[in-house]
Amino acid sequence: MITVENLTKTFPGSTGQVRALDGVNLDVAAGTVLGVVGPSGSGKSTLARCVGLLERPDSGSIRVDGTDLVSLDGIALRAARRQIGVVPQGDSLLRQRTAAGNVALPLEAAGVAGPQRRNRVAELLDLVGLTDKAGSYPDQLSGGQRQRIAVARALAASPSVLLADEPTSALDPDTTGSVLAVLDRARAELGVTVLVVTHDMGVVRRICDDVAVLENGRVVEHGKVLDLVSDAASRTASSLLPAVD
Ligand code: ADP
Ligand code: MG
Numbered sequence: 001m002i003t004v005e006n007l008t009k010t011f012p013g014s015t016g017q018v019r020a021l022d023g024v025n026l027d028v029a030a031g032t033v034l035g036v037v038g039p040s041g042s043g044k045s046t047l048a049r050c051v052g053l054l055e056r057p058d059s060g061s062i063r064v065d066g067t068d069l070v071s072l073d074g075i076a077l078r079a080a081r082r083q084i085g086v087v088p089q090g091d092s093l094l095r096q097r098t099a100a101g102n103v104a105l106p107l108e109a110a111g112v113a114g115p116q117r118r119n120r121v122a123e124l125l126d127l128v129g130l131t132d133k134a135g136s137y138p139d140q141l142s143g144g145q146r147q148r149i150a151v152a153r154a155l156a157a158s159p160s161v162l163l164a165d166e167p168t169s170a171l172d173p174d175t176t177g178s179v180l181a182v183l184d185r186a187r188a189e190l191g192v193t194v195l196v197v198t199h200d201m202g203v204v205r206r207i208c209d210d211v212a213v214l215e216n217g218r219v220v221e222h223g224k225v226l227d228l229v230s231d232a233a234s235r236t237a238s239s240l241l242p243a244v245d
Pocket of ligand 2: 044045046089
């Protein structure tokens with residue numbers, strides 16, 4: 001479903017160029033969940049932003065369902081963006097819009113008509129279990145509820161791919177469960193292919209089929225979660241993937 005080949009991205013830094021991505025290769029099979037882990041600054045968000053078409057890589061290819069996204073422009077780029085839902089890192093909801101208003105945003109941008117839009121928003125709120133919070137503003141929601149609304153918004157245009165950048169990093173274990181349940185539902189009920197960036201190996205064990213470990217802009221491990229957990233091959237992998245209890 002997603003194939004990333006030799007992806008590079010460099011940013012200008014205060015002490016010269018920063019190679020955020022240094023030849024990244026990845027595969028995510030349709031309908032599976034890939035976890036991307038790695039130390040802070042290893043390039044996880046840059047990778048997610050490139051695959052989400054929010055950042056243009058310097059070189060390499062990103063194919064989703066056979067289409068190379070890197071070369072797209074204009075209308076084709078906008079159409080491809082609709083295929084990929086993004087839950088950005090951090091608090092991303094618009095404060096001045098209600099939960100329903102936030103979920104409706106991509107539908108408004110796509111020109112979906114009022115009645116159809118309201119039906120779709122209702123469906124999405126139901127999917128994330130927050131029908132009763134439709135009229136609440138982000139400040140009136142818990143952190144976990146806000147993230148579930150961000151997931152609903154990312155799913156609004158029925159994307160085939162969902163990217164979530166540290167969706168549970170600010171949450172306690174209980175609330176984390178509710179957000180993971182929503183990601184799992186997206187995969188199980190909508191057949192969405194999910195890439196989730198996380199620091200939390202609990203997240204990887206609970207919802208990911210595969211895991212990729214990034215270090216200095218490179219993938220140093222990539223495999224089935226079960227294999228990596230039971231047979232940590234490198235020092236990085238063993239420190240990031242402590243033995244299962
Ligand atoms: P992670 O999400 O794993 O913490 P990032 O992808 O955010 O890592 O960052 C990877 C590297 O690229 C870091 O060294 C970071 O400082 C740098 N970087 C990321 N985005 C930018 C940017 N917009 N401008 C300059 N440097 C950036
Ligand atoms: Mg990040």
